[in-house]
Amino acid sequence: MAKFGAALSHVSCESHKEEFQRHVPCGLICHPDREHILYPLGCTVVIQHLDTKKQSFLHGHADNVSCVVVSRDGMYIASGQVTCIGFKMTDDDGDFYLGTTSGDVLKVNTSSKVVTACGPQKKKFSMGVTALLLPKTGGLIVGTGEGTVALCTGSDFQVKKRMRVEGAVTSLTCRGQDDQFFIGTNKGQMYRSAYATFKEELVAVCHTEAVNDIVFPEGHSDLFVTCSTNDIRVWYTPERLERLRITVPNVTCHAVEVTRDGMVIVSAWNDGKIRTFVPATGEPMYEINNAHNLGVTAIAATSDCKQIISGGGDGQVRIWNIGEKTQKLREVLKEHRGAVSCIKTNKNDKEGVTASLDGTCVIWDLVRYVRKQMILDNTLFKCVCYHPGEYQIITSGTDRKIVYWEVLDGSAIREVQGSLSSSINGMDITSDGASFVTGGDDHLVKLWDYKEGTVTHVGVGHSGNITRLKICPANKYIVSVSADGAVLIWK
Numbered sequence: 001m002a003k004f005g006a007a008l009s010h011v012s013c014e015s016h017k018e019e020f021q022r023h024v025p026c027g028l029i030c031h032p033d034r035e036h037i038l039y040p041l042g043c044t045v046v047i048q049h050l051d052t053k054k055q056s057f058l059h060g061h062a063d064n065v066s067c068v069v070v071s072r073d074g075m076y077i078a079s080g081q082v083t084c085i086g087f088k089m090t091d092d093d094g095d096f097y098l099g100t101t102s103g104d105v106l107k108v109n110t111s112s113k114v115v116t117a118c119g120p121q122k123k124k125f126s127m128g129v130t131a132l133l134l135p136k137t138g139g140l141i142v143g144t145g146e147g148t149v150a151l152c153t154g155s156d157f158q159v160k161k162r163m164r165v166e167g168a169v170t171s172l173t174c175r176g177q178d179d180q181f182f183i184g185t186n187k188g189q190m191y192r193s194a195y196a197t198f199k200e201e202l203v204a205v206c207h208t209e210a211v212n213d214i215v216f217p218e219g220h221s222d223l224f225v226t227c228s229t230n231d232i233r234v235w236y237t238p239e240r241l242e243r244l245r246i247t248v249p250n251v252t253c254h255a256v257e258v259t260r261d262g263m264v265i266v267s268a269w270n271d272g273k274i275r276t277f278v279p280a281t282g283e284p285m286y287e288i289n290n291a292h293n294l295g296v297t298a299i300a301a302t303s304d305c306k307q308i309i310s311g312g313g314d315g316q317v318r319i320w321n322i323g324e325k326t327q328k329l330r331e332v333l334k335e336h337r338g339a340v341s342c343i344k345t346n347k348n349d350k351e352g353v354t355a356s357l358d359g360t361c362v363i364w365d366l367v368r369y370v371r372k373q374m375i376l377d378n379t380l381f382k383c384v385c386y387h388p389g390e391y392q393i394i395t396s397g398t399d400r401k402i403v404y405w406e407v408l409d410g411s412a413i414r415e416v417q418g419s420l421s422s423s424i425n426g427m428d429i430t431s432d433g434a435s436f437v438t439g440g441d442d443h444l445v446k447l448w449d450y451k452e453g454t455v456t457h458v459g460v461g462h463s464g465n466i467t468r469l470k471i472c473p474a475n476k477y478i479v480s481v482s483a484d485g486a487v488l489i490w491k
Contacts, residue, residue, distance in 0.1 A: 024066055026131060028171030028184035032074035037173075037182065040065035042463020042484045045079050050175075053240060057461055064463075097140060099129025105142060105157045119157030125150070133172035133181060137195050141181065143169025149183055151198060161198040165191055188485065205242045207233065209252075211481035213468050217258040217279070221472035224479055225265060225279075226487060227253035232267055234279065237477060237489065246282040248275065254297050259305045266308055268296035274310055274320075288320060288327050300343040300352070302366075309352060309366075311340025317354050317362075319369070331369040335362045342383050346390045351407075353393055355381035361395055363407060373410030377403065383427040383468075385436065387450070396424035396438060402453070416453040418446075426468040430475050439466030439480050445490060447478075461488050 029038045037048050045058035045068055058077065068079040095116070098106040103124030107117035127145030134140060139153045139160070145168040151161040167187025174181045183191040183200065190204035209229035216224045222237050229252045234244035248269070255268040264285060265277040272295055274288040292312025300309045307330065308320045315336035321328045338358030345352040345366065352364045361375040361384055379399035386393055386407075396402045396418050404414040418424045422441030429436040429450070439445045443466060445459035464484030471478050478490040 026171050027068060028173050028182055029070055030173045030175045030182060031070055032176060034176035038068060040068050041486060044463045097132050099132050101128035103128055105129060117155040120159060121156050131169045131172045133174060135174055135195055141172055143172050163198055163200050165189060165200055207485040209485060210483040211467060211485060211487060213255045214470050214479050214481045215256055215258055216470055216472050217262050218260045219473050221474040221476055225256050225258060226481055227256040227267060232256055244282050246277050255299045257299050257301050259301045260303045261305050266299055266301055268299040268310060270295040272296060286327055298340045298343045300345055302345060302349040304349060309343050311343050311354055313339045315356060335371055336360060341381060344384055344386050346386060353384050355384040355395060375405055375410050382425045385427050385429045388431060388433040396427055398423040400424060414453060426466055428469060428471045430471055437469055437471055437478055439469045441465040445480050459490050462486060
């Protein structure tokens with residue numbers, strides 16, 4: 001049990017989470033001070049100020065938090081890792097209400113243990129009752145598995161008002177004595193509503209599956225793009241809001257890129273397709289079918305916006321010429337024997353580097369389409385970055401090491417321990433080359449001094465494995481994404 005407002009955990013970087021645990025029943029809670037809201041995220045409990053959106057994190061669990069509760073005076077928070085079956089009691093504890101999977105609501109007297117009311121009588125709640133809330137204004141608010149939120153009154157629980165939200169309702173919580181309450185769903189949506197109007201207002205969203213990649217458009221720090229299973233999302237950094245969602249059902253987007261002119265979102269999918277979209281509207285532009293046999297696993301665009309470089313699960317690197325109306329395969333490069341995990345190009349598009357899970361990184365001549373250097377190491381390479389001077393690259397992967405390599409001859413010039421325990425999955429470097437950032441399966445965001453090869457800051461906040469991270473063009477933010485669907489913004 002933690003005391004509210006206490007010093008909880010050292011975090012070297014200020015961060016903001018764009019995710020809440022959508023699968024925890026009654027996991028969304030308004031604090032009695034009416035200024036904060038709480039919710040679990042993986043192994044962490046997040047405390048967020050409703051107006052400023054400033055967040056604090058409670059750490060300590062070794063597994064996903066499955067229940068959380070706040071004391072009536074607001075001083076203490078208790079959380080557990082074992083599933084808690086919830087119910088709602090009246091203020092005098094004389095009665096409690098139960099929701100059933102068959103769509104009934106029951107009122108039970110605590111003393112006599114007798115059901116004193118049952119309903120609705122005519123039409124049950126579809127897909128069961130999943131959440132209940134007793135407002136001070138009277139009645140009972142019911143959340144259901146089909147996404148209905150209903151205000152019920154009387155002994156037969158007759159529905160007086162209703163609204164519809166996206167996903168099954170997992171949480172209902174009131175904001176103290178105010179006329180507002182909040183709704184959480186299993187689709188990662190958080191809504192706010194007034195009792196009087198009973199109209200939903202979307203206040204927060206998140207990915208529902210692992211986030212696989214993140215990218216900033218060239219020269220723009222206020223927008224970034226993430227990708228996951230079924231969708232690509234565009235976020236507005238200052239307000240931490242989702243601006244656009246592009247949905248492609250039943251497929252997973254492994255990687256995403258924005259062309260330098262900002263006109264095209266290019267994406268890599270597990271069904272073997274390269275899909276492109278208009279950034280402003282999300283409208284489809286063109287598709288490249290059968291781009292790779294085992295799915296497209298990495299993507300990059302040249303700075304002149306005339307070529308796309310794709311990597312596949314088959315280990316091939318393919319270069320596509322992009323015209324106004326046509327997309328043609330220009331070249332196939334066959335050096336890797338495992339899935340391509342990362343692709344980077346230099347500033348003049350004459351050279352590029354690809355990392356693969358087969359333990360190789362290849363530096364390519366993109367004019368003659370031949371290999372210049374091959375780097376071999378005892379690891380599964382997950383990420384690679386050019387230094388802005390383009391005379392060195394840095395790599396990392398499952399061996400937990402960060403290695404500096406000479407571009408000219410592919411020789412290793414420095415090796416540092418990137419993590420004590422886990423794979424490093426993502427890496428990015430500042431535009432001046434002074435610092436770089438890493439993240440991986442140890443859930444830590446680490447900021448490094450490039451010349452010294454030492455850690456200067458450590459960010460604690462993720463509950464899942466970090467998959468990718470990026471530094472914004474203005475060096476104001478770091479955005480990291482993880483396998484639990486979280487998006488964290490670090491200052």
